[in-house]
Amino acid sequence: MPNAFVLPPLPDLPILAALPDLLSALATSSRVVLEAPPGAGKTTVVPLALLAAEWRAPDDKILVLEPRQLAVRGAAARLAQLLGEPVGRTIGYRVRLDSKVSKETRVEVITEGILTRMIQDDPALEGVAAVVFDEFHERSLNADLGLALALDAQAVLRDDLRILIMSATLEAQRLGQWLPAPVVSSAGFLFPIETHYLDPRRASTLPNKPADRLAELVPAQVRAALHTHTEGDVLVFLPGVGDLQRSARKLADALPDHIDLHLLHGELPLETQDAALRPAKAGRRKVILATSIAETSLTIEGVRVVVDGGFARVPRFVPRTGFTTLETVPVARAAADQRRGRAGRLAPGTCYRLWTEAEHHNLPAHRPPEIQTADLSSLALELALWGAAEPTSLRWLDVPPAAAFGQARELLLRLGAIAGQEGKGVVRYEGIEPSTLETPPTLILSYPPALNKPTSHGRQLAALGLPPRLGHLVVRGQELGHGAAAASLAALLAERDLLRWAAPTDTRPAPPDLRLRLEALASGRPPLPGLALHHATLQRARDVARNLTSRLGKLSNPPTHQSAHPPVGLLTALAYPDRLAQRETHDRLRLVTGQRVSLNTTDVDPQATFFAVAHLAGTASAPRATLAAPLGQDELELAFAEQITTTDEVRYDPATQRVTGRRVRRLGALLLDEKIIGQPDAALVARALLDYLQEAGVSKLNWTPAARQLQQRLEFLRQHFPATEDAEPWPPFDDETLAHELADWLGPHLTGLKTLDQVQRLDLYEPLLARLPGGWNQRQELDRLAPAALEVPSGSHITLDYSDPAAPVLAVKLQELFGLTETPAVAGGRVPLLLHLLSPGGRPAQVTRDLRSFWEKGYFEVRKDLKGRYPKHPWPDKPMEHIPTKLTKKRLGQ
The missing domain is CATH 3.40.50.300 (P-loop containing nucleotide triphosphate hydrolases)
Structure with missing residues (x-):
């Protein structure tokens, strides 16, 4: 047809x-x-x-x-x-x-x-x-x-x-x-647009912080533009809602009576947005303070002047921490051109850019696509529903980053939204210790292959049209008998903060207690004196909550019981299981991952030990909890029972110089319970001693002269005899390697020991030799190539010094070498010894690698200096022919 x-x-x-x-x-x-x-x-x-x-x-x-x-x-x-x-x-x-x-x-x-x-x-x-x-x-x-x-x-x-x-x-x-x-x-059409940049001299006097910079520049520029341009409306681009409100407060009483002030952002009611877009009435003009929502797609009739603040608010997801924060960043050149074009859609216009022309050339050409910077949990769930085992099975202009996508899968696994062919995966943590932990540990998720298989729960989350975290909160909350509260909480968490301080000049964050938001949503009134509500957010959150509540009846998850007092902390924890937290101090929490975040707990619950954190601000290295709720340990243990572990933790206490043990129950980095262990397992005791020594260093061990010399001999051979196919390698024996492999070579000798003193009585000689891969044959090679001592002509066995592997030392009284003409060598004759020829008093008289040259030349100078001081010792005229001795002339019978 x-x-x-x-x-x-x-x-x-x-x-x-x-x-x-x-x-x-x-x-x-x-x-x-x-x-x-x-x-x-x-x-x-x-x-x-x-x-x-x-x-x-x-x-x-x-x-x-x-x-x-x-x-x-x-x-x-x-x-x-x-x-x-x-x-x-x-x-x-x-x-x-x-x-x-x-x-x-x-x-x-x-x-x-x-x-x-x-x-x-x-x-x-x-x-x-x-x-x-x-x-x-x-x-x-x-x-x-x-x-x-x-x-x-x-x-x-x-x-x-x-x-x-x-x-x-x-x-x-x-x-x-x-x-x-x-x-x-297609060709485009814009009327001519005159573009003005900020004077560099003015720019040099401005604050560095974007919010302060814009608060100073924007109101003044808007007033100046209205004065200079007597026709048309003014469209102002600012990065965030807070910036819009600050500028609006400064302009409210400073605009002429015929100028209407409008805000335009995505969180406003539809009728308020429409009012900003409608042409001004006859004889009136408009100033529209807008976020990037007005960059494209819309032609706002009447706009002849654009004031561009030059910044944008963008989300940044950090896979290492799992945190998403909003950052204010300089606008990209492409976006700046879009904003500028708003001034020339219907007539010639003017654009004021609140940055210098030199700064403009340094702006990035484009913003990175959201797929490179966002939390990908929703995308990962959609791909699971689509049947895509890996993102690479579809076509992308930019492939989702592996780290962020892996983090997204981990979250979905924790929420039970995806699973492998054999069922759900298992969440555990590696690297969490009760000691101070400044960086997050490794989250280990063990699961069968074919991970990207959606569960029925995952399908329910996607059907709600919420981010997976909030969808999980709604579905699980319904199952626990708190469906209405869960829907309200999800609606609140999906929007900007409902609360603000009533005083226009008070820019502090509202109190972080999530329970205050639920109370305000239900009552429509500020929950505390001095607070006010964002009424647009209130209405939108109520609409979303009603929609979710009506859809909950269609879910096949009947509640197990009902409660008039919703557990806000528990419900929050359902959405953010990776942000369960335990109080460390009054202003600091430790998350279940080990990461630390700041929170003034007295603003939430001064008595609570455990909290669920919903929103974070700040930076990835110094996050700050901005929304949280307390929860009881019984709630936590009930909801996350499968992830709680009981282990024996045994460690060496330097203060008591003994190994102590305790049995602990943990949820990740959260300590739930602990008891002292009277007789810790011997293997755990050995492990604790090893852990301490690895931290303190192998210098704490019993390094006898023989053991230290053995280490040096082995390092000497490793340097001079690199590994080949025909010979066993000489492994490294430096302190760092020995500390790293301590468990392998020293661990078997620690069984039954309980104190560091006992460890320090161990002779290291045999444990060190046991590291040689060639066994007895390589030990024999060690003695042949790097002997511990050398027999000199006098019959003495002199210990060699291998502390410098490039120049092992033989320190011997020169009288004991009479008659020896060639310099002794080790390493099969490859490395001549550095001879420290000692006086009868044991002090170095000469250092040489050429013994023959010494007898021919240097000896006579030494004899001249020392003969008078040591007259009882032989000083022959022909040392290369004299009998070597360690005795005086009298004992020699001379």
């Missing part, structure tokens, strides 16, 4: 010139890239043009993805206006908790996350002719995931499905080569 849709008259926009090429490309290719700069009209025109395409069946839909709810509703309203229809007929939209569609709807404008749910529910996307990824250059995590799933569905199930990627700033040629797909380019 031919497509009967008649394209209405379209506005005169630059994209019209590219439509023939675009439609031609889509007629012959299932994947196309459209490059269209800001102002080209791609969002307004392209979806309608696709409705008239011959390849679209009359009942098939066009899905148009936008990165934000505000853009979804704005695009749907504009498209419906061009058709002369209300939203909900031919043009509809779907966002979280809101939709306007009907059986007549043929274009659905949706947020990117909605596509994931649609394609998971119907992998073939039956009844969908095309999926349009608008503003793809923003590279949101959901856009990358949606594209990967759509490409997979197209390759396996729907080769007729069209995928159109529209972007303003993305490197279109790179994307076209990667897909591969034809690239269609």
Whole structure:
């Protein structure tokens, strides 16, 4: 049946010139890239043009993805206006908790996350002719995931499905080569925009902290812009809601009466957002303080001036800790160009950039895609549901980072959302000790192969449309009989903080106690004097909580019991099992992972020992708990019984110089209980002694002269006889290696010992020799190549000094070498000894490696110096012919 849709008259926009090429490309290719700069009209025109395409069946839909709810509703309203229809007929939209569609709807404008749910529910996307990824250059995590799933569905199930990627700033040629797909380019149109940068002299006087810098610059620049430009509205870009509110407070009483002040961010009610977008009334002007939500997709009528603060708030996920924090970073050049373009959409405009021109050249070209910096737990769950064993089984413009994806799988395993073929995995920790631990230990997750298999619980979490942590909180909370409280808590944790201080100048964080938020959500009133509510957040959280509560009835998890007093700490712990914490001091907690976080526990519960931490701020090296709740040990042990371990911990106490033992019950790094052990296991005692010695160093051992010389002889041979195929290697015997391998060579000799004093009475000679891999034969080689002592001509056996492996020393009275003409050598004759020729008093008289030369020349100078001092000792004229002796002339009978 031919497509009967008649394209209405379209506005005169630059994209019209590219439509023939675009439609031609889509007629012959299932994947196309459209490059269209800001102002080209791609969002307004392209979806309608696709409705008239011959390849679209009359009942098939066009899905148009936008990165934000505000853009979804704005695009749907504009498209419906061009058709002369209300939203909900031919043009509809779907966002979280809101939709306007009907059986007549043929274009659905949706947020990117909605596509994931649609394609998971119907992998073939039956009844969908095309999926349009608008503003793809923003590279949101959901856009990358949606594209990967759509490409997979197209390759396996729907080769007729069209995928159109529209972007303003993305490197279109790179994307076209990667897909591969034809690239269609459109011209854009912007009215002239005059751009001003900050004076470097002014910049040098500003605070370094972005919030302080913007608080000083923005209000002044807005007032100056209103004074300079007498027509049009002013759009101000700031990084976060807090920055918007600070600037709003400073501007509220400083603007003329005919200027309306609006805030624009994603957490505002829809009617408040719409008010900011509507044109100003006749005779009035607007100042709109906006986050990056206003960068793309929206044309805000009336804007002629843009003030760009130059910063953005971006999430940073740190796989090492599992923490996600929001950071304020300089805006990328591409985003700055998007912001600047807002001033020239409908008329010539002006952009004020609150940074210097030199700083502009140092800005990054693009923001990194979210897939490289975000928590990937939601993505990992979606891939498990899709049946992708590994991310690499799908196509990605940027593959999910291995470390972050591994962390995401670990979380899903802890939540029971995924499992291997044999069932759930096992969570345990390695590296956690009761001693001070400044860095997180290694989290070990042992599981069968085929890990990425979703459980029924995982499917329930995904169906709720929440991040896995919060979905787990809702489902498990329902099972425990606290469904309504769990839904409310999840709604609160999904939004910005509900509480703030009432005083406009008080920028401190609100008290961290999560119970206060639940109380405020239920009552609609501030829970403490001096606090106030973010009413928009309150209403949105209530809407989300109601939606979740209504959906809980559809879950196949009936509650086991009901309770009028929800355990907030326990419910929080369900969502954040890796952030269970134990008080160490009044202002510091130790997490179950061993990481330390700061929290003034008196602001939550001064009597509590255990806490569940929900939100963290600060840095990865110095995190700060901003939302937490106390929980009892009985709650903790009940909910996490499978992860609790009982072990005997035995350690050497330097204070008492004895080994002590205790039996401890732990949940990760959290100490639940301990008891003194009277007679610790002998193997554990030996291990404790070894641990102490490895920390204190092998210098604490009984290094007799013979043992130390043996170590030096072995190091000498390792240096001079590298390993070969024909000979046993000489292993390293340096202190560091011996400490590292202490358990292997000394451990067997510690059985039955209980004190360091007993250890220090051990003779190390035989344990050291036992390290030789060649056994008895290599011991014989040791004595041959590096003898402990050398017999000199006088008959004495002189101990050799191997402390310098490059120059072993023979220190001997020179009279004992009479008659010897060649310098003695070791290592099979390879290494001549360094001779310390001693006086009769035992002091070095000469140091040489050439004994013959010494007898011929140096000896007579030495004799001249020493003969008078030692007249009783022989000083012959011909030392190379004299009888060697260690005796005086009298004892020799001279």
